[in-house]
Amino acid sequence: MSNQKKEKHTISVLVNDEPGALARVIGLFSGRGYNIDSLTVAPVNLSKKHSRIIIVTSGTKIIIEQIIHSLERLIQVKKVIDLTSSNSTNERELALVKIIPKTNKVNLLKKTVKKYKAKLIFNNSRKYAFEITNSPSIINSFIIELNKIGTIDVSRTGLIAILKE
Amino acid sequence: MNGAKIVLKTLVDQGVDIIFGYPGGATLPIYDELFKQNKLKHILVRHEQGAVHAAEGYARSSGKVGVVCVTSGPGATNCVTGLADAYMDSIPIICLTGQVPTKLIGNDAFQEADTTGITRPVTKHNYLVKNVKDLEKIIHEAFAVAKSGRPGPVLIDLPKDVLNEEYNKYKGKSKIKEINFKPTTNLDAGLTKKVIQLILKAKKPIFYCGGGVINSGVEASKILTKLINKTKFPCTNTLMGLGCFPAIDKQFIGMLGMHGTYEANLAMHDSDLIIAVGARFDDRVTGNLSKFSPYAKKIHIDIDPSSINKNVKVDIALIGDVKKIINSIYIELIKKKSLLKFNNIEKWWNQINTWKKKNCLGYKKINYPIKPQYAIQRLYELTKDKDCFITTGVGQHQMWAAQYYKFNKPNRWMTSGGLGTMGYGLPAAIGAQIANPNKLVVDVDGEASFLMTMQELSTICQYKLPVKIFIVNNRWMGMVRQWQELIHGGRYSESYTESLPDFVKLAESFGIIGLKAERSTEVDKVIKEMIKIKKPVLLDMVVDQKENCFPMIPSGAAHNEILLGPEDQTDETINEEGMVLV
Numbered sequence: 001m002s003n004q005k006k007e008k009h010t011i012s013v014l015v016n017d018e019p020g021a022l023a024r025v026i027g028l029f030s031g032r033g034y035n036i037d038s039l040t041v042a043p044v045n046l047s048k049k050h051s052r053i054i055i056v057t058s059g060t061k062i063i064i065e066q067i068i069h070s071l072e073r074l075i076q077v078k079k080v081i082d083l084t085s086s087n088s089t090n091e092r093e094l095a096l097v098k099i100i101p102k103t104n105k106v107n108l109l110k111k112t113v114k115k116y117k118a119k120l121i122f123n124n125s126r127k128y129a130f131e132i133t134n135s136p137s138i139i140n141s142f143i144i145e146l147n148k149i150g151t152i153d154v155s156r157t158g159l160i161a162i163l164k165e
Numbered sequence: 166m167n168g169a170k171i172v173l174k175t176l177v178d179q180g181v182d183i184i185f186g187y188p189g190g191a192t193l194p195i196y197d198e199l200f201k202q203n204k205l206k207h208i209l210v211r212h213e214q215g216a217v218h219a220a221e222g223y224a225r226s227s228g229k230v231g232v233v234c235v236t237s238g239p240g241a242t243n244c245v246t247g248l249a250d251a252y253m254d255s256i257p258i259i260c261l262t263g264q265v266p267t268k269l270i271g272n273d274a275f276q277e278a279d280t281t282g283i284t285r286p287v288t289k290h291n292y293l294v295k296n297v298k299d300l301e302k303i304i305h306e307a308f309a310v311a312k313s314g315r316p317g318p319v320l321i322d323l324p325k326d327v328l329n330e331e332y333n334k335y336k337g338k339s340k341i342k343e344i345n346f347k348p349t350t351n352l353d354a355g356l357t358k359k360v361i362q363l364i365l366k367a368k369k370p371i372f373y374c375g376g377g378v379i380n381s382g383v384e385a386s387k388i389l390t391k392l393i394n395k396t397k398f399p400c401t402n403t404l405m406g407l408g409c410f411p412a413i414d415k416q417f418i419g420m421l422g423m424h425g426t427y428e429a430n431l432a433m434h435d436s437d438l439i440i441a442v443g444a445r446f447d448d449r450v451t452g453n454l455s456k457f458s459p460y461a462k463k464i465h466i467d468i469d470p471s472s473i474n475k476n477v478k479v480d481i482a483l484i485g486d487v488k489k490i491i492n493s494i495y496i497e498l499i500k501k502k503s504l505l506k507f508n509n510i511e512k513w514w515n516q517i518n519t520w521k522k523k524n525c526l527g528y529k530k531i532n533y534p535i536k537p538q539y540a541i542q543r544l545y546e547l548t549k550d551k552d553c554f555i556t557t558g559v560g561q562h563q564m565w566a567a568q569y570y571k572f573n574k575p576n577r578w579m580t581s582g583g584l585g586t587m588g589y590g591l592p593a594a595i596g597a598q599i600a601n602p603n604k605l606v607v608d609v610d611g612e613a614s615f616l617m618t619m620q621e622l623s624t625i626c627q628y629k630l631p632v633k634i635f636i637v638n639n640r641w642m643g644m645v646r647q648w649q650e651l652i653h654g655g656r657y658s659e660s661y662t663e664s665l666p667d668f669v670k671l672a673e674s675f676g677i678i679g680l681k682a683e684r685s686t687e688v689d690k691v692i693k694e695m696i697k698i699k700k701p702v703l704l705d706m707v708v709d710q711k712e713n714c715f716p717m718i719p720s721g722a723a724h725n726e727i728l729l730g731p732e733d734q735t736d737e738t739i740n741e742e743g744m745v746l747v
Contacts, residue, residue, distance in 0.1 A: 019293065024285060031286050062474060069471035075290040075310055075346060 004060035007084070008037070010091060010161055011057065011064075013071055014079040017049040021076040025053055028070055034059060038136075040158040050078060054160050083161045093159040095139045096121070098129045101150035109149050116142045135159075168297045168328040169194035171335055172261065175304040177204045178338040181232050183223060183599055184208070185216040189236020190276055191263025194328035208599060208628065211620035213240050215592035217247020217318075218618070221256045222596025225579045226554055228382060230257045230311055231596065237263040238276030241322075242283060246586060249287040251318040253583025254405060255380055257311040258318035259304075260288075266326040267295055280322045289317030297330040309344035315469040316380055349470055350485030357497050359481055360440075360464055364498065367438035369460075369513045370398045373421065373450075376405030376582065377443015377467055377487050379575045385488035386410070386575040389442060392495045397510065399517055401429035403444050405582040408572035418517060419526075422450040423718050424564040427525035427727055428517050430716070433458055434724035435516070441465045443487045446476040447583070448746075456723030466490050525716045525729055526568055532685045537562065537637050537708040540688055541569040541609065544635060547692045553577065554606040556593040558614020559585045561643035561714045566609040588617030591634065595621060598630045605633070605696065612638040613662050622675040625701045633695050634677075634703040636668060639710050647713045651734060652743075672703035681705040720746040 015021040022041055029036050038056035043049070057067065064082065071080045081088075097118070101109045113120070113130055116138070122129035132142055136159050146152050166174075172195055176184070185208045188196045199207055210216040213235045220231025231251075235244055241262040251258045265274040281293045290310045292303050300323075307319040364370065372393050378385050386409045393400050393416055400410045401421040410417055419426030421433055430452075433439065439461045444450070446465075451457045454476060463479040465472075466487055473482040483490050528538045541562075555570055556579040557563040563580055572578045579597055581589040594608035608615075615636055625632050645660040669679030678698055682691045688706070695702045717728045721743020728734060 020281060020285070020291070023282070027285055062478075066471060066475060069473070072349075073314075073347065073469065073471055 004062065006058050006060055007064070008056060008058045009064050009085070010083040010088075010159065011055045011068065011071070012081045012083050012161070013053040013055065013077055014044070015051050015053060016076045016078065017043055017051040018076055021051070022053065024074050024076060025055075025071065028074070029055070029057065029067075034063070034067060038158040040160055054083075054158070056159060081163060083163065087164045088161045089164060091135055091159040091161045092133060093136045093139055093157055094131065094133045095143070095154060095156045096129060096131055097143060097146055098122075098127060098153040099146055099150045100126050101128070105149045109146070112142075112145050112149065118142065166331065166333060166335055167194060167198075168300055168323070168330050168332065169198045171297070171300050171332065172304065172323065172328070173198050173202060173205060174335065174337075175301050176232060179230075179305070179308050181230070182206060184232045184234050185210055185219045185223070185596065186234035187211075187213050187216060187236065187240060189240050189263060191237035191265060191325045192234060192240075192261075192323075192328075194325065195234060195261070195263070195323075207234075208595070209624065210592065210595075211623050212618065213243035214247050214588070215595070215618055215621045215624070217244050217251065217258065217260065218586070218589050218592035219596035219599075219621075220258050221247065221251050221254075221589075222556055222579050222593030223600045224256050224258060224596070225379075225593075226576050226597040227600035228576060229600070230259055230308060233258060233260040235260070235262055236276065237265055237280070238278045240276075241280040242278055245284060245287060246584075248284055248318045248320065250581050250584040250586045250589065252287050252289065254581065255316050255376060256318065257316035259307055259311055260318060260320040262320060262322050263328075264293070264322045264324040267324045268326070270324065280320070284320050287318070288320045291320040291322065293322045294324070294327050297327050297332040298334065300327065300332075301336060305342075306344065310346050313344070313346040314348070315377075349468075350489075352483060352485045352490055352493060356481060356483055357493050360483070360494055361497050361501060363438055363462055363464065363481070364396060364440075364494075365501065366509075367398075368509050369432075369436045370396070370438040370440065370510065371432050371436045372398055372400040372410070372440050372442060373403070373433065373444055374400060374406045374409050374442045375403040375444025378406055378409035379443075381443065381468075381487035383575055385491065388488060388491045388495055390414070392491055392498070395495065395498060398440075399432055399514070401425065401433065403447070403450055403582075404567055404580065406444060407567060407578045408575045409443075411573040412571035413573055418521070420567055422447075423452070423720075424568065424714055424716065425718075426568075427523050427716050427729060428520035430718060430724040430727050431520050432517055436461045439463045441467075441479070442491065443467060445472045448476070451476060452718045452726075453721055453723045458724070523729065528712075530685065533683065534709040535682065535685050535688060535706060537565050537639065537706075537712055538569055539685060540637060540706045540708060541565050543688050544607065544609070544692055545570045547689065548605060548607070548696065551605045551696070554579070554594075554597045554601060554604055556580065556590045556597060556606070556608045558590040558610045558617075559587045559644075560611045560614060561639070561647065561712075562609055562611040562614070562637035564644075564714045565637065570609070587611075587614040590614060591618050591621045591632075594632045594634070595624055595630060598632050599628075606631075607633040607635050609635045609637065611643065612636050612640065612665060612668070613642045616662075619671075622672070622677060622703075626675045626677060630701060631699055632701050634672075634701070635695070636703065636705050637708055638665075638668070638705055639708050639712065640665060641710060644714070650713070651719065668703055668705035677701045677703050679703050679705065681707065683707045719743055
């Protein structure tokens with residue numbers, strides 16, 4: 001069973017917004033040595049006090065099945081969806097990138113930003129900050145290009161997706 | 166009414182009458198309320214680990230939830246082993262822990278520990294109660310969580326200010342809603358039919374039954390027994406499942422796994438259909454996974470979806486309460502009367518009977534020293550009519566008890582299966598005795614396991630519990646020594662139990678009667694005497710130091726590579742792959 005191929009899976013976990021809920025979900029991964037590649041958490045239903053945790057992890061089919069069943073077993077977990085195996089939207093992520101461009105590369109910066117449809121959210125003499133929402137891989141290449149233009153600092157939300165139905 | 170009183174009233178509403186605990190600063194409000202009432206009896210243990218094991222023994226021998234009450238900090242951390250034990254063996258426990266006042270949490274206050282943080286991985290769920298108005302609801306919910314689905318321990322952390330706070334909106338018993346957490350089942354007629362098909366077609370079938378049957382209740386064992394008797398299939402039990410199918414039934418072929426019988430393990434290996442009921446394909450059962458039951462179709466009946474396909478891929482998974490599923494299979498099967506001829510499995514039984522002829526549990530009986538197997542065999546013969554409850558520590562004595570004591574009813578066998586906690590036996594016997602005051606409760610212990618929790622002798626003395634302590638004393642951490650012999654060239658590193666006390670004098674110092682036997686001819690006499698005395702007795706059974714526990718499937722080996730005795734031991738007994746396994 002262990003020599004099966006590893007796959008990346010995005011898992012959506014709807015939890016009661018209670019203390020310890022996130023810790024239990026995360027503890028389940030760390031306690032069994034499963035990796036978390038990306039993690040987001042935010043309240044999604046204020047009246048019912050539900051939060052959604054979106055986790056990207058990788059493992060064989062059997063490991064992923066195990067992870068999902070173990071998550072479902074947690075008392076605070078309402079619903080678990082394997083977004084990768086269901087009909088879900090493309091994965092999206094938001095990044096904020098701050099840059100101090102090299103003086104001779106301000107024009108290139110403007111071109112690149114336009115190419116990626118990033119939004120200027122802050123500009124102070126030599127410092128710029130942009131917001132970009134896209135797939136994680138496009139955000140990666142945006143960051144790589146900006147890295148060549150100047151000194152950068154990055155904040156990313158981690159990826160999210162949603163079921164189409 | 167203050168928080169502490171609400172705690173106690175809610176416990177009474179839940180039908181609790183016994184609490185195992187140890188007081189301390191943070192739980193003083195609870196202990197003050199305990200003093201003022203007479204519905205709850207508190208059993209004062211001598212160490213918090215003992216409180217949890219006692220609650221486990223109580224729960225496992227009665228089918229009820231065990232309740233523990235300990236203080237903050239060290240009180241809570243001392244419980245961790247017991248909670249982990251209950252978690253691994255799926256035992257319903259409620260553990261109330263004191264906590265420093267909410268204002269002080271995180272301040273490194275005296276006797277503060279992050280109890281919910283520390284116990285999160287070893288509890289089914291835990292709560293930190295921050296407001297007295299949530300208290301009643303949380304306690305009811307905790308009981309529901311502990312009991313429902315696959316049972317387990319639930320911890321409730323109670324800050325001292327919450328216990329002291331006044332609150333007058335206590336709802337009471339009438340407001341309890343039956344909550345069943347996460348009921349999952351996929352039981353449907355189609356799946357049942359498939360199962361019946363496999364049962365009818367099988368030529369080498371076997372039932373493999375575990376602790377899940379016992380957790381499903383006494384009724385589950387009865388229906389399972391009817392089903393197995395109807396099919397005429399052989400049945401093997403796991404360590405946790407002993408008693409769910411009567412050991413004296415001629416379809417029972419013994420425990421399986423690392424120290425299971427030759428016939429049970431070979432039958433598992435050669436079978437063409439395994440029906441796993443409330444068992445989880447634990448590594449002690451399967452041996453080398455890549456060589457596990459290569460020819461068998463596998464049906465897995467379990468309440469916990471995460472146990473399915475965890476270690477072994479199965480062909481059909483039936484998720485839900487064992488009792489219900491077994492019952493629906495049974496009902497479906499008796500409809501098929503005409504098809505039930507079972508000529509199919511005659512050859513299979515012939516094969517199994519050939520394996521049985523190996524007499525894998527045979528040993529050479531001599532007068533001196535006493536063979537440990539003989540001691541336990543005699544214990545069984547002399548107590549078998551007494552509906553005896555047995556608890557154990559962990560190690561060779563535990564395996565011998567599992568092999569030579571025949572359990573015919575569920576809830577009679579309490580042992581630390583998953584976690585393998587040495588020292589489990591004595592406190593668990595206390596719990597079992599309190600749940601069954603007029604029954605014979607015997608802690609079959611090892612001298613090393615016993616030393617780990619022997620402070621509970623004081624508890625036994627205080628409550629005049631007629632617990633019998635049957636120490637299989639071979640002066641070694643026998644199982645460690647056995648592995649050192651098999652794997653590490655007989656380098657007995659730190660496994661000799663040096664400087665043992667005089668157990669008889671030790672017992673006497675607690676007001677407990679001490680007996681001792683060193684020769685086989687004395688065994689019956691001391692066991693009879695032990696049973697006759699209606700008080701606690703410690704029996705120091707001094708046994709052969711060199712005896713090892715067989716049969717044994719060495720780690721990394723398959724079921725059919727089982728060793729029957731020392732003559733099978735060779736230098737290549739355990740390969741490199743096996744050496745890294747536990």
